[in-house]
Amino acid sequence: MSETVIGDAVQQGRETLDFSAYRALVSQSVVPLELFSNTPDTFRGHLEGGGSGDIHILHIRADQHAVNRSHALISRDSSKYYKFSLVLEGNGLIIQEGRETPLGAGDMAIYDTDRPYSLVFDETVRMGIVMFPKELIELPVEAVMDLTARRFSGDEGIGAIVKPYLTELVAQSDNLDGHVARRLARSAVDLVGTLLEEHASARRPARGHDATTRRVLDYIDDNLCSPDLGPAQIAAAHYISVRHLHSLFSEHGTSVSTMIRTRRLERAYDELVSPTYADRSVSAIAMANGFVDPAHFSRTFRSRYGIPPSALRPSQK
Secondary structure, eight states, X not given: OOHHHHHHHHHHTTSXXXXXXXXXXXXXXXXXXXXXXXXXXXXOEEEXXXXXXXXXXXXXXXXXXXXXXXHHHHHTOOOXXXXXXXXXXXXXXXXXXXXXXXXXXXXXXXXXXXXXXXXXXXXXEEEEEEEEEGGGSOSOHHHHHTTTTOOEESSSTXXXXXXXXXXXXXXXXXXXXXXXXXXXXXXXXXXXXXXXXXXXXXXXXXXXXXXXXXXXXXXXHHTTTOTTOSXXXXXXXXXXXXHHXXXXXXXXXXXXXXXXXXXXXXXHHHXXXXXXXXXXXXXXXXXXXXXXXXXXXXXXXXXXXXXXXXXXOGGGO
């Protein structure tokens, strides 16, 4: 889902909305969802947000309602996001992978938009949501799947760090833009990833190839500038076969080439919005991140973020 679509939708949601308008807005600004309410005639909802690129921060306040992400909706929408929610006020129920978990104020949970889920709120609820591409979490798909629709406490462990950060980020999300929004949104995803790693390690024993995957990802990050970076080079550098390398990324629900492209685009986005790189051309930033054809970079960038890379230059803000 592009930055442009979400930005336009959230702009419409700053006013308090009736049920029909809120239902349309939510499906437009997150992923397509079915919404239900026992009191549609009196329902009121409010949505605002910010973020940067493909990371979105949403602040929602809504009366009693339920949402459902069905197989049918998933089949019509290719967005592959994780949504991480923090309940700020009220109570709710999250359902995914056969788990039904009550959530209260201060509780957090993650869910996968590529698999069916439901959220049920029997009273007015206020919550913050961080929505981001699945590739940004460096855990195997199976590990995250085991954590969806589970309660994470905001009062202990890493959760006690994540909760206040997200609370303040959500409160300020409507006022953030550019480089600052990008840095804070990326930090939010990193914190969520750390929280998930903490819980994943407690639920499953460490495996030898987890360390290999970590080294491979670090190697990719260190060599993004090389246009020749690819499976053969990466496998040789780690003394593993190309087949084994592909199997490591298959566990993460992605491919080697997709991961390289994603990390290149993410880094290019960071540099495009950063004042530090304001004197560099779009083409120079593209080439510094391993893209050899500026036109291809522009098309790939726009396909992911919904805007051309030139639109992010600080001089145009």
